[in-house]
Amino acid sequence: MNAPLPAQSLANHAQDVIAELDDKVRWLSAWTIHNANHLRESRDGLKVGGHQASSASMATIMSALYFSVLQPEDRVAVKPHASPVFHAIQYLYGRQSLDQLQRFRSLGGAQSYPSRTKDKDDVDFSTGSVGLGVAMTAFASITQDYMIAHGALAPEKAGRMISLLGDAELDEGNIYECVIEGAKHDLRNCWWIVDYNRQSLDATTWDSMFLRFADIFQAVGWDVITLKYGRKLQAAFARKGGAELERWIDESPNDLYAALSFQGGAAWRARLMADIGDRPGVKALLASYDDDALAGLMTNLAGHDLGLLLDTFHAVKDERPKFFIVYTIKGFGLPFQGHKDNHSGLMTVAQMETFQKRNRVPEGREWDKFAGLPREAAEYEAFLAAAPFAGRKTERPEAPRIAVPGLAEFPRPSGKQSTQVAFGKILNDLARAGGELADAIVTTSPDVTVSTNLGGFVNQRGLFAREGRRDQFKDSNIASPQKWIMGPKGQHIELGIAENNLFLLLAALGLSGDLFGRRVMPVGTLYDPFINRGLDALNYACYQDARFLLVATPSGLTLAPEGGAHQSIHTPLIGMAQDKLSYFEPAYVDELSAIMRWAFGHMQDADGGSVYLRLSTRALEQPARELDEAQLVEGAYWEVEPAAGADLAVVYAGAVAPEAREAFELMLEDVPGAGLLAVPSPDRLHRGWTAGMGGTGSHVERLLSRLAPHAALVTVIDGPPATLSWLGGVLGHKVRALGLERFGQSGDVPDLYRAYRLDAEAILDAAAAALA
Structure with a gap:
């Protein structure tokens, strides 16, 4: 033995x-x-x-x-x-x-x-x-x-x-x-x-x-x-003449060292002898290596x-x-x-x-x-x-699914409000009610937590830090609506103003199930125009199939007083083009609630992905109705269904809903039977159409088939007109597309909507031109 x-x-x-x-x-x-x-x-x-x-x-x-x-x-x-x-x-x-x-x-x-x-x-x-x-x-x-x-x-x-x-x-x-x-x-x-x-x-x-x-x-x-330096070089440096050799390498420009590495031993010898060969011990040191050995030494x-x-x-x-x-x-x-x-x-x-x-x-x-x-x-x-490393499992862990509350239990705020405010209320209500989903949510934001309405959730669930930290304002009895407890159990990770960091953190959180065997539900917020600043990192996160809910708010020209630097123009097209990301732009709270509920499930589906919500600060009166949620998540529904064979439909997405509704009601006398089509997700609607081009039909084809073949569509969005103009290609309808193609500026909503042709008058003009 x-x-x-x-x-x-x-x-x-x-x-x-x-x-x-x-x-x-x-x-x-x-x-x-x-x-x-x-x-x-x-x-x-x-x-x-x-x-x-x-x-x-x-x-x-x-x-x-x-x-x-x-x-x-x-x-x-x-x-x-x-x-x-x-x-x-x-x-x-x-x-x-x-x-x-x-x-x-x-x-x-x-x-x-x-x-x-x-x-x-x-x-x-x-x-x-x-x-x-x-x-x-x-x-x-x-x-x-x-x-x-x-x-x-x-x-x-x-x-x-x-x-x-x-x-x-x-x-x-x-x-x-x-x-x-x-x-x-x-x-x-x-x-x-x-x-x-x-x-x-x-x-x-x-x-x-x-x-x-x-x-x-x-x-x-x-x-x-x-x-x-490798150990061969370290040993050479310890010999007589070695200190001179080390000094020469340390002082050698990168391009010279690279060129000699390419040329080999003879070139090394010639250059070293020319530069330091007359110094004590160097000649003998170099002579102890043949050309191949010297090349090996100098590249060690x-x-x-x-x-x-x-x-x-x-x-x-x-x-x-x-x-x-x-x-x-x-x-x-x-x-x-x-x-x-x-x-x-x-x-x-x-x-x-x-x-x-x-x-x-x-x-x-x-x-x-x-x-x-x-x-x-x-x-x-x-x-x-x-x-x-061989002890690592070859299969990725399968994280348990997190239960999402049913329709009756999922929060749905009421009353006149914006989708941005309603988003914060929904998260706050989830946090207050507790449960598996609330415990799994982790929010993050690049220093816009309060202005994107995450403050209520953070008040409920706290800020994450590996060690607890005291709130000096609270300890000093200074009044503040932000009662943010910081410690290991916090569920909000606050970031500085760097959108790349937001998307990279969302990517890491969104891979938690694969990496660590347990899933969290990441929710990240930022100002909609600044998606552009982190777009490479957003694409990177989606390419990895990380799962998260991205809430971008406020959006578009509707953020009126803030001016062009804060008014997003083309982000809907980003949402439509980005793979593994479903873009929604709800106008009303009931839409938002249903979309968020769907999103928390979609983020866990094997064939699911991440979700992008483009929200607004514009407060709207909320309709009393029951939505068809299946149609909603497919991308569109008839808010007012047209008569069979109708000649016209007004199509809108997002915050311009009141203008679309006003114009629609004004034109009914001249165009009876017209329809009003709400499109909370141009992205989902478009993908359903392209997926159905093999002859299976699609949701948008079924919707538009109620119109006459020669009918006209007037589309309007606080974003690029191309977001909705493709609808004309579905069944060959004529389209007049309204939207943003220029940088915004400061103003109020009525002035800006009139200047940029998003108001009811512009919709009526477009309808008249389409029907002429």
Whole structure:
């Protein structure tokens, strides 16, 4: 019986195995890209791409993490351009198929950038729009803390939220908005690991930026850990002449270092001898390495030193956020390493043949998991099966469904009021009544909590913070309607004025079921025009299929005195165009109540999504009626049904309901039998129509079929006329579309509606023109 190996020997053995797997990861990622560009049939002649250089610079960092460091609870946002590395690692674990790799960047294959919804292997966070996946991990950590504080996640199940990012991503402004917010919320369990290869798509990056990054992140409470030199270089620095060599590298411009990395050992020797060869010990130090060894030494940066990475990552024991600046060479180990044009470069067929021989991969076995490695396949399989990451379940958790109150129990405020005010009352009533839905709701807003009518809910449910904080105004007996208790059980997460942060937090909260096994119901509010400021992050949240209720208010020209900067023009078209987001613009409270009730269910449906409400500050008298809620959520209903074969219908959405009704009633004498069509969701109505174009019919076709074939439609909305003008294409009716096509200005509603042709007179004029 063999004596057990000492711990150090076991550690050395594990490191050796990981190093061999790292070689395989680098090979598979490069081969996957090569296959897509050079071997797979190309029917359109377009370059497929795949970023071999960006993958190579990140490979060892990811190997260290996935083969040793990551625990099952950890979640990772992978650098977009390192997607092939991620897929290669998953393939070695048996969590990605050969077919997917062979179809990389083709329909149904592994995606160009990691995607939660499109990839078959388990992607934690979609990446691709640079910088957003980075910030997402911070908000996922805040979400994790919220889940722990509310008893939805055991503290021992807390994972690290890790972002792997390229240094060029640090140019993205949303990252710095995020770290400021993280400082407010006592961010923890978050690692950002920077692939500091000092090259972007266009060029080599500015020198000494690592100093600025370190300053910024230290200032907001992060531990900054800079890993620059591998252990071979550290050993060389300890020899005579080594201090001069270290000083030369430290002072070397990024572009010079990159160029020499591309040129190789002879070029390194010539330049070093010319610059510092006359200094004590340098000549002898350089002479102790042949050209290949010197090239290996000078490119021995920390990001390619597996042992250093493993020791560094495993040494972290505390929860403080960590910012790792890890020096790498872009394209490390590939023939174009360091070249300034290598970002989208591809190895030629001849270069790949050489690379294949260097990796000892037999021809015809390019896709074999362990071909060319020195051990038996069974040993690698056993090692991977025992790795901590292998303990992660392959299926995402299925969060229990949250019950939504029935129609009779769901709040429906009465009396003259705006949809914005009614929204706040509905949430406040839910909070007061309590129950499963109320307990699951978490609200958030970028410093507009009060002005978007969330104040009542926060008074009921409090602000979230990991530690309780006293309200000095309350303690000092200073009167305020905002009685906001701050502590771990609070259900509102307050944000600063940064819409990107709002959408990224909604994305993280909206993935709580998949990430942590328990669902929350996120509700986020902001001013409608400022959706534009966070639009990339909103698209990112929807692309991941995060589920949330977005309440944008106040909207449109109807926000009269605030002027053009605060009056949204085109947001309805955003709502209609955005996938996985259903846009509604209710005019009345009964519509709003039914939509919100539907939304809380839709956010949980397997084929559901998020919901966007465009609300108004305009107070309207509320009609006494019973709505057909099925028609409502399909997008439209006849407020006044037309006579069969009618010649005209007035169609409206949102706050212009009184003008539409007034014009409609005035025209009835001249056009008896006309109809008044309410469209609370142009989006749902349009999607139903396009989905039914195969001949199955649609809700809008059934509605409009009551009109004569030659009938006219006059559409009106406090938004782009294109929101409703498409209705003419359904059955070929003539359309006169009213709406906003110019920036607004300050005024009152009557003046602005008259100036921008949204009033009853404009509707009547449009009807007369349509019938002429």
